[in-house]
Amino acid sequence: MTQTLKVFVARLVGLVVLGPDGESIGRVRDVVLAMHLPGQRSRALGLAVELAASRRRIFVPMGRVTNIDADAVTLTTGRVNVRNLQLRPNEALAVGQVLESPVHTDDPEFPELHETELSVVDMEIERTRSLDWVVSRVALRTGRRGLRRRGETRVVPWNHVVGLSKLNLNHPGHGVELALTQFEGMRPADVANAFRELPEQRRQQLAAALDDERLADIVQEMTTDEQTALLASLNRARVAAVLEAMDPDDVADLLGVMPAAEAEALLARMAPEDSAPVRRLLLHSPDTAGGVMTPEPIIVSAGTTVSEALARVANPDVGPATATMVMVVRPPTSTPTGTFLGVVHTQALLREPPANLVAGILDDDIPRLRPEDSLEAMTRFFATYNLSLAPVVDESAHLLGAVAVDDLLDAVLPRDWREQEPEGLPR
Structure with missing residues (x-):
């Protein structure tokens, strides 16, 4: 007889997923549920797993799970399909959509709660003898009581939860707060990947709840x-x-x-x-250096000290490629600048006394791009000079901006490259 496994969904989130050989595939980020009609148990179809290599989310069927312990989920032998997770009709993400949803209970053990609106805070899933995984119990929280910020939590059998199978999963607020908490600390690119697996209306709700700076990082x-x-769902003032x-x-x-x-x-x-x-x-044309460049590299005058330049480099808002060098110009230092004098490499700054001026370590022979240079010309340029950043200078020697190698890659790769599966991932 098959032993029954039970686990609460919230405990699964964040666990490492191990392949049959013990290699780490990624981490559990959610559980995919099939929402059934009243009187039928909701089934746990699989795990939303974030791949360690690419941070994309894939679907792993629950039938592949052989063991769950305190630190990891172990899968059976066989190949893992690394296609992006896509929800089908009547499917929902337990954490991203179901938790925090309002329901009622008719559990005879808690008659005092029968007329109270409750919220789902967790769900227990169990493996049956037929090897299916189903929702067995639901943790519900009452509203605020007296001076308590949150009410008490009660765990009731699935069949005494009223409204779980009829949830309007796109209702504003359902799971938004929990989803935002889950996204905290994640890289913007990883959050953008997570957005792709959500229904359109849920993406819009999360976008409305995020602050402007965080949403801007994700949209990029x-x-x-x-x-x-996504921006079409916002009013023009918010978009601006x-x-x-x-x-x-x-x-x-x-x-x-x-x-x-x-x-x-x-x-x-x-x-x-x-x-x-x-x-x-x-x-500028989008397929030229003028169209690809950023107009806001790090720019200083020749009289700037090394310590001042390093402080600009250390700004957390400066990207890794942009931080590899500092542009030195005659005033004004806003693009288009005065005469471009050269650059100071960050490695050179680190070797100099803080009080020295950048003019003393200037690389005035740095190769430079013209705003009309094509993508092909820029590709050859970066391959030839092994740079991460290149200044863009006009015919009058004014600095217009700089092309970072990551921006060049964005321009030369196919438009849908973010949605394509990277090669070389473990399967």
Whole structure:
């Protein structure tokens, strides 16, 4: 006879998933449920697993699970399908959609709760003799009581939960707070991947709940089509605020595919200091250095000290490629700048006394790009000079911006590269 396993969903989240050979595949991020009609148990179909190699989320059937302990979930032998997780009709994510949903109970053990609206805080799933996994019990929380911030929690059998099978999973607030908590500490690219597996309306609810800066970071990691669809659900004032928090080159890429009138309307709503660099980028073709560059590299004058330059490099908002060098120009230091003098490499800054001036360690022979250079020319440039960042200078020797190697990769890869499966992943 098959031993029955029981586990609460919240305990599964974050556990390492081990393959049959003991190798780590990723971590559990959610449980996929089949929401059935009243009188039928909801089934746990599988796990939403975040791959360690790519941070994408895949579906692993519960039938592949052989053991669950305090630290890990172990899978049976066989190949793991690494296709992206996609929910089917009548399927839901336990953590992302069901938890925090309002329900009632008719459990005879708790008659005092029969007329009370409760919220789902956890769900126990168990493996049956037929090897199916089903919801067995549900943890419910009452509302606030007296001076207590939260009510008490009661665990009741699944068949005494009223409304679980009829949940409006897209109702505002259902699971939003818990989902936001789950996204804390995750890289924006990983959150963007998690967004792809959610229903459209849930994506819109989460976007509405995120602050402008966090949402901007996430939107920058989406495809243009995904960006357009998500921002279309927000009012124009909110869209303009998110665009202001994005990097100018990413904003230019997005507005460049919009109808001209719509793009101009959004630019008009943005603060002038945020819209001005975007307008300059839009003057260039998107497949040239002028269209790919960021207009906001680290720029200083020749009289800047080494300690001041390093403080600019240490800014957490500066990307890794941009932080590899500091552009040195004559005033003004906002693009388009005065005469471009050269660069100072961050490694050179680290070897100099803090009080020294950057002018003393200037690399004035650094190769540079022209704004009209093509993607092919930029690719050859980076391959030839082994740089992570390249200055873009016009014919009058004014610095216009800089092309980072990651922005070049974004430009040369297919538009849907974020949705494609990376090669070389364990299967």
